[in-house]
Amino acid sequence: MALDRAALLFPLLAMVVVGLVSSESAAEKFQRQHVDSKSLAFNDNTYCNHMMKIRGMTKGNCKVFNTFILESIWKIRAICWNKKTACKQKFFNCHMSREPLKVTECQIKGNPKDSPCKYQTINDKKCVTVACNGWPPLPVHFDSSKDDICQRLPTT
DSSP: OHHHHHHHHHHHHHHHHHHHHHTOOHHHHHHHHHBOTTOOOTTOTTHHHHHHHHTTOOSSSOOSEEEEEOSOHHHHHHGGGSOEEOOTTSOSOEEEOSSOEEEEEEEEOSOTTSSSOOEEEEEEEEEEEEEEETTTTEEEEEEEEESSOOOOOOOO
16 A cells, blocks of 8 residues: 555656756746856866756766856846847847956866766856846846957947
């Protein structure tokens, strides 16, 4: 009888877990994968190994490349009010920062299937382009970071 109950409860528990995981909005996923407002470790070479793991990007295969923006969430959200620009994938809901932002780029070292994942940490200041959706507009996708001159145009 206990086994029958467990057999009935397991699928229910699995559905709840899947529901919790899939309930992350695009804006929440962006924040988890790309925002680190509290970082004080701008020159720490172990930053990427730690952050990629605690942010859930090393489960299964290691994520090959990721960028963290080391600024306040409010400063990052403000990018969405800048003039629209084309995204790399030809969509037109992207916006570029007006000034270079502190970023940390994490590049996989070796095979992405190797465990534990090991990353090279690259710290820089770059112009950041993000895709934004919703009202008020929120960043939902990290499009690119460049060393170019940032967009210094009026908001739209």
